[in-house]
Amino acid sequence: LLHQGGHLSWTMEVFRMNCPSLNPPQTSTTFKHTNVVFLKTHKTASSTVQNIFFRFAERNNLTVALPVTHCDHQFCYPRIFSSHFVHPHTMPPNIVTSHLRFSRSELQRIMPNNTIYITILREPGAMFESLFSYYNQYCDTFKRVPNGSLEAFLDNPWAYYRPQEKDSMYARNTLTFDLGGDKDRPSADVVRYAKRFAAEVEYVFSLVMIAEYFDESLVLLRHLLSWDLEDVLYIKQNMRMPSSKGNLSEAQLGKIREWNAIDAMLYDHFNASLWRQLNELGLACVAREVKLLRRAQEQMIRSCFGGNLPQLRSAAEITNKELRPWQPSSKVAIVGYDLPVNASKESGMSKDMCLKMIMPEVQYSKQLLHVQMLRYRSRYFLNNVLKPSGQHQQPTGSILRHSVTPGRSPRARSFHQTRQVGSHN
Numbered sequence: 001l002l003h004q005g006g007h008l009s010w011t012m013e014v015f016r017m018n019c020p021s022l023n024p025p026q027t028s029t030t031f032k033h034t035n036v037v038f039l040k041t042h043k044t045a046s047s048t049v050q051n052i053f054f055r056f057a058e059r060n061n062l063t064v065a066l067p068v069t070h071c072d073h074q075f076c077y078p079r080i081f082s083s084h085f086v087h088p089h090t091m092p093p094n095i096v097t098s099h100l101r102f103s104r105s106e107l108q109r110i111m112p113n114n115t116i117y118i119t120i121l122r123e124p125g126a127m128f129e130s131l132f133s134y135y136n137q138y139c140d141t142f143k144r145v146p147n148g149s150l151e152a153f154l155d156n157p158w159a160y161y162r163p164q165e166k167d168s169m170y171a172r173n174t175l176t177f178d179l180g181g182d183k184d185r186p187s188a189d190v191v192r193y194a195k196r197f198a199a200e201v202e203y204v205f206s207l208v209m210i211a212e213y214f215d216e217s218l219v220l221l222r223h224l225l226s227w228d229l230e231d232v233l234y235i236k237q238n239m240r241m242p243s244s245k246g247n248l249s250e251a252q253l254g255k256i257r258e259w260n261a262i263d264a265m266l267y268d269h270f271n272a273s274l275w276r277q278l279n280e281l282g283l284a285c286v287a288r289e290v291k292l293l294r295r296a297q298e299q300m301i302r303s304c305f306g307g308n309l310p311q312l313r314s315a316a317e318i319t320n321k322e323l324r325p326w327q328p329s330s331k332v333a334i335v336g337y338d339l340p341v342n343a344s345k346e347s348g349m350s351k352d353m354c355l356k357m358i359m360p361e362v363q364y365s366k367q368l369l370h371v372q373m374l375r376y377r378s379r380y381f382l383n384n385v386l387k388p389s390g391q392h393q394q395p396t397g398s399i400l401r402h403s404v405t406p407g408r409s410p411r412a413r414s415f416h417q418t419r420q421v422g423s424h425n
């Protein structure tokens with residue numbers, strides 16, 4: 001993908017390290033896993049991960065479930081996910097990666113039985129500070145706080161928070177809510193509930209990534225899905241301008257953890273399990289692979305953007321509107337990228353894939369929907385118009401492909417899934 005021989009050289013380097021639990025170099029007879037639900041949680045670096053999945057899907061001609069028009073670019077969040085929220089022209093899907101409130105049973109209705117579930121969490125202090133700033137003019141809880149002050153909110157959150165109010169999920173235990181849990185458990189029951197909930201999440205999700213260890217998490221993701229290093233290259237998405245970010249004191253961190261106690265316990269639990277999984281791979285081997293990933297990333301940037309990272313810009317400064325990130329309000333700036341003038345001249349990657357690397361979620365979702373609708377219509381035309389009568393078929397999206405099968409933990413079989421896309425080398 002990057003340049004001829006690139007893939008071989010990094011697999012050989014890993015191999016030379018004598019990393020016993022790392023994948024052997026892939027041969028043309030091995031396959032990549034393609035059926036994935038990535039639960040896109042809020043303010044956790046999830047747009048960067050989503051972009052990886054979007055590009056993988058495009059390169060491999062896979063189907064990404066996208067929301068029906070009235071759901072916007074999310075699956076009618078914050079309503080609990082329903083299979084009815086999926087655009088019929090994106091059925092049956094291989095990949096689900098847009099924001100939704102998790103319901104395993106509803107996802108099982110549309111996904112194959114060998115689907116791998118993955119999500120990402122972020123340290124609650126940094127995450128809440130990001131939520132508070134991003135949804136400051138949007139979520140009523142935050143709008144009530146004098147001068148939009150995080151300090152004032154944390155001093156007395158109950159003065160501003162109404163559990164039943166629209167958008168209250170951005171103001172307390174957002175991770176728990178996104179995962180389908182109860183964000184407002186009575187405090188006497190929080191510890192017991194958080195333990196039980198973490199066990200449930202662990203049963204369903206084969207990998208819970210941690211934003212603070214993003215590259216290490218990608219190493220685990222790559223192994224879990226038997227993907228190539230080139231498949232997990234990325235450029236950070238959806239960042240705030242440094243001027244929109246606040247610093248947290250130790251006291252504020254403590255208050256945020258207390259207010260978001262279930263999220264904090266989930267984070268601690270899955271941070272520990274991430275490191276257990278990394279230890280199983282071997283920390284030296286993981287470090288080596290992270291280094292290779294970063295080197296490949298630099299190569300990709302050189303190849304795509306003529307040397308330097310595309311310049312970080314405020315939305316107003318970005319000339320190409322396909323690359324302008326959505327802005328939540330005038331009080332917070334989300335930065336995006338502008339393509340350098342000399343972009344992708346000597347590229348080993350296609351110009352389109354370079355552009356997609358920095359394309360924000362909303363525009364990329366629209367483009368994918370458009371492409372998939374065209375594909376769906378041409379398949380429908382081939383099946384129903386060109387075939388002799390008596391062989392007419394329903395468009396594939398109009399029927400539910402998979403039945404619900406209560407199985408053993410996907411985590412238990414996570415490293416032994418059927419692989420479905422041929423390796424590139």
Ligand SMILES: Nc1ncnc2c1ncn2[C@@H]1O[C@H](COP(=O)(O)OS(=O)(=O)O)[C@@H](OP(=O)(O)O)[C@H]1O
Binds near residue numbers: 041044045130236
């Ligand atoms: N690779 C990587 N590693 C660590 N952190 C990263 C990464 N990519 C994005 N980010 C930060 O993630 C925040 C945006 O998260 P999301 O994309 O999940 O937000 S959203 O809910 O989809 O709007 C946003 O955080 P804040 O800048 O603090 O708001 C991004 O800067």
